[in-house]
Amino acid sequence: RRVKSAVPAGTSNTEPLNSNEKLYVWILSIVSPLATQAIFYYGWRKSLPQKSKSANTIGWIALLVRGALFYLL
Numbered sequence: 001r002r003v004k005s006a007v008p009a010g011t012s013n014t015e016p017l018n019s020n021e022k023l024y025v026w027i028l029s030i031v032s033p034l035a036t037q038a039i040f041y042y043g044w045r046k047s048l049p050q051k052s053k054s055a056n057t058i059g060w061i062a063l064l065v066r067g068a069l070f071y072l073l
Contacts, residue, residue, distance in 0.1 A: 003048065012047055017054045025055045029062035037063070 003021070017025065028036040037059025044052035 003044075003051070012049055014050045015048075016050050021051070022054070022058070025058050026062065029059050030066070033059050033063040033066060 025036065025040060037056055040055035040059070041052045044055065
């Protein structure tokens with residue numbers, strides 16, 4: 001919410017996720033990949049398109065990791 005509110009209304013920011021943001025997205029995606037992926041993607045897609053795409057990719061990878069771990073264990 002803090003990141004999105006820093007972008008002026010009607011504009012978009014094309015910066016990628018920084019290391020702290022990636023860490024937060026990874027941690028949340030491991031806990032609940034689909035919910036986290038949807039929240040970040042749909043919440044950021046208009047004002048922060050690059051960050052939303054990165055968060056979406058991390059969510060899919062986390063979902064695959066969780067599926068592989070579930071299948072193997």
